[in-house]
Amino acid sequence: MPIRILDAQLIDQIAAGEVIERPASVVKELVENALDAGATQIEIDIERGGIGLIRVCDDGCGIAAADLLLAVTRHATSKIASFEDLETIATLGFRGEALPSIGAVAHVRIASRTRADEQGSELRIDGGSVGEVRPAAQLPGTTIEVRDLFFNVPARRRFVRTETTEYAHIIRLVERIALSRFDVAFTLTHNARVALRLPAAPHAAQQQDRLAQILGDEFVSRSLPIDVQAGPLHLSGWVGLPSFARGQPDLQFWYVNERPVRDKVLLNAVRGGFRDVLFHGRHPAYVLRLQIEPRDVDVNAHPTKLEVRFRESRGVHDFIVRALDRTLAQTRPDMQPAAASASPFAASFGGNIGAAAPRPGAAFAFGPSKLPDTWQLAASVRDAPPSDLGTAIAQLHGIYILAQDAQGLVLIDMHAGHERVLYEQLKASHSRGAAASQGLLEPLTLELDEPTLDLLLAAREEWEQVGFELDRIGSRTLALRRVPALLAGSDVVALVREVASALLEEQGGAHHLDAAAHRLFATLACRAAIHAQRRLTLPEMNALLRQMENTDRAAQCNHGRPTFARVSLPELDRLFLRGR
Ligand code: ADP
Numbered sequence: 001m002p003i004r005i006l007d008a009q010l011i012d013q014i015a016a017g018e019v020i021e022r023p024a025s026v027v028k029e030l031v032e033n034a035l036d037a038g039a040t041q042i043e044i045d046i047e048r049g050g051i052g053l054i055r056v057c058d059d060g061c062g063i064a065a066a067d068l069l070l071a072v073t074r075h076a077t078s079k080i081a082s083f084e085d086l087e088t089i090a091t092l093g094f095r096g097e098a099l100p101s102i103g104a105v106a107h108v109r110i111a112s113r114t115r116a117d118e119q120g121s122e123l124r125i126d127g128g129s130v131g132e133v134r135p136a137a138q139l140p141g142t143t144i145e146v147r148d149l150f151f152n153v154p155a156r157r158r159f160v161r162t163e164t165t166e167y168a169h170i171i172r173l174v175e176r177i178a179l180s181r182f183d184v185a186f187t188l189t190h191n192a193r194v195a196l197r198l199p200a201a202p203h204a205a206q207q208q209d210r211l212a213q214i215l216g217d218e219f220v221s222r223s224l225p226i227d228v229q230a231g232p233l234h235l236s237g238w239v240g241l242p243s244f245a246r247g248q249p250d251l252q253f254w255y256v257n258e259r260p261v262r263d264k265v266l267l268n269a270v271r272g273g274f275r276d277v278l279f280h281g282r283h284p285a286y287v288l289r290l291q292i293e294p295r296d297v298d299v300n301a302h303p304t305k306l307e308v309r310f311r312e313s314r315g316v317h318d319f320i321v322r323a324l325d326r327t328l329a330q331t332r333p334d335m336q337p338a339a340a341s342a343s344p345f346a347a348s349f350g351g352n353i354g355a356a357a358p359r360p361g362a363a364f365a366f367g368p369s370k371l372p373d374t375w376q377l378a379a380s381v382r383d384a385p386p387s388d389l390g391t392a393i394a395q396l397h398g399i400y401i402l403a404q405d406a407q408g409l410v411l412i413d414m415h416a417g418h419e420r421v422l423y424e425q426l427k428a429s430h431s432r433g434a435a436a437s438q439g440l441l442e443p444l445t446l447e448l449d450e451p452t453l454d455l456l457l458a459a460r461e462e463w464e465q466v467g468f469e470l471d472r473i474g475s476r477t478l479a480l481r482r483v484p485a486l487l488a489g490s491d492v493v494a495l496v497r498e499v500a501s502a503l504l505e506e507q508g509g510a511h512h513l514d515a516a517a518h519r520l521f522a523t524l525a526c527r528a529a530i531h532a533q534r535r536l537t538l539p540e541m542n543a544l545l546r547q548m549e550n551t552d553r554a555a556q557c558n559h560g561r562p563t564f565a566r567v568s569l570p571e572l573d574r575l576f577l578r579g580r
């Protein structure tokens with residue numbers, strides 16, 4: 001075949017393949033146009049999974065009759081005029097491709113009216129052939145109807161799934177968009193039944209209603225609001241508590257400047273922020289919105305605009321990790337118990353949302369180091385009034401502490417709780433750069449094989465920051481001249497040996513220094529924490545509970561497991577069919 005230039009209609013059909021993959025893509029383009037037009041109310045009507053009809057009706061600025069033809073012309077847009085505009089883009093659209101692409105593969109009717117106009121006008125476009133602009137009855141705003149999608153593209157039509165599947169994509173898309181703009185009201189109907197009615201939600205209570213409709217009541221009661229600003233970066237939204245983490249990453253919503261995105265830098269940052277509190281293989285739930293200078297982010301990375309590129313991705317990443325970490329640090333045992341659960345057996349794990357006021361002065365409660373073992377009772381909290389984790393009554397099977405509080409009973413995993421307490425203390429002394437440390441008159445020595453010793457000494461700085469002084473006195477001999485006050489009295493030699501071999505096992509891959517330090521602390525905390533079968537006295541148990549109450553993130557151990565569970569009196573009553 002000789003080379004020739006494709007005709008415009010064919011170009012539109014080819015381009016449609018890129019932008020319009022399925023009915024949900026049409027909904028996305030039309031709703032984004034409505035938002036760009038400043039709509040405050042958007043109604044979306046769907047028939048037969050979007051194959052029959054997609055109608056989006058908005059009360060936005062409208063299109064003047066004289067512009068209607070241009071609106072369906074390729075590369076015609078009112079949103080940018082120059083490269084400079086592209087750099088600072090604030091609208092969702094800017095390519096001028098959606099309407100001509102949709103028009104190329106469906107029967108489309110566009111009716112619109114600006115506020116200045118007395119009358120509306122309409123234009124039809126059928127499989128790429130554009131009709132004439134005519135007067136039409138229309139309120140200010142725009143209504144776009146798309147019928148028989150892909151009627152002229154059988155290949156694409158075959159890829160469309162059942163109505164149910166396509167509709168599922170649409171509802172998920174509308175929910176995703178609705179979480180980006182609480183100031184706009186959305187209605188979605190399918191086959192004339194209202195599926196979503198989301199009034200505008202300018203205030204917190206209404207926002208919670210919208211969140212509950214989309215993510216469920218449980219997300220609302222088990223999430224924390226987040227709102228952190230640093231220079232030009234602003235992160236806001238809601239993060240599910242670690243105990244609300246899920247088996248699939250299905251409740252994760254990211255927005256950059258109100259644009260829904262799926263971006264690696266952001267996903268990694270969340271992982272980093274949850275690093276300390278999430279059980280392995282679980283996925284956090286969240287709605288997170290990042291506001292950033294439009295200049296510092298490129299949204300033109302892909303036609304569907306799901307991917308973005310940050311100019312300073314490291315800075316964005318670190319900001320998010322810190323903001324999440326700080327927010328999640330509030331998950332202490334003193335948070336409100338969960339709303340009464342339906343099943344009497346469903347204890348509420350790991351605290352809950354509430355006015356999660358962090359406690360003032362989380363003073364470290366480890367007492368004088370002459371007390372035996374790693375487990376030390378803090379004199380200062382000995383007489384503390386019974387508080388949120390209650391008063392210890394007994395130890396169960398050498399694993400759990402049974403406590404009672406005003407609401408019922410509390411079960412505490414003593415190892416998990418102590419592990420978190422130690423871990424937070426180690427991290428705190430690391431960030432202060434000085435740990436309480438105890439010199440030994442006689443250094444302790446231990447023999448290790450050379451690679452293990454090498455590896456251990458490679459992290460010497462971190463060991464020293466938490467209060468060790470290490471000295472190699474032979475190719476395979478290590479001397480400990482100082483040990484952390486925190487660990488004084490425990491079998492430090494065995495501890496160091498265990499941690500060194502655990503680090504050797506975990507080795508592999510270059511690690512960010514900070515992450516390496518945290519791994520060391522986590523391993524130290526895990527090995528040093530009281531182990532099962534240790535008999536604790538009641539004062540020791542109570543001291544642990546008081547320390548947990550004063551420890552950030554104490555609702556989970558550093559592997560993300562819950563550290564305590566509550567069973568309320570009403571739950572106990574139900575168990576025994578009392579009061580029925
Ligand atoms: P883009 O959104 O990239 O500009 P589109 O093909 O989606 O391209 O739309 C073309 C133009 O039509 C837009 O720039 C806008 O001026 C106009 N338009 C489309 N939909 C609407 C609407 N709902 N309300 C007002 N104007 C609209």
Ligand code: MG
Pocket residue numbers: 029032033093094096098099
């Ligand atoms: Mg558009």
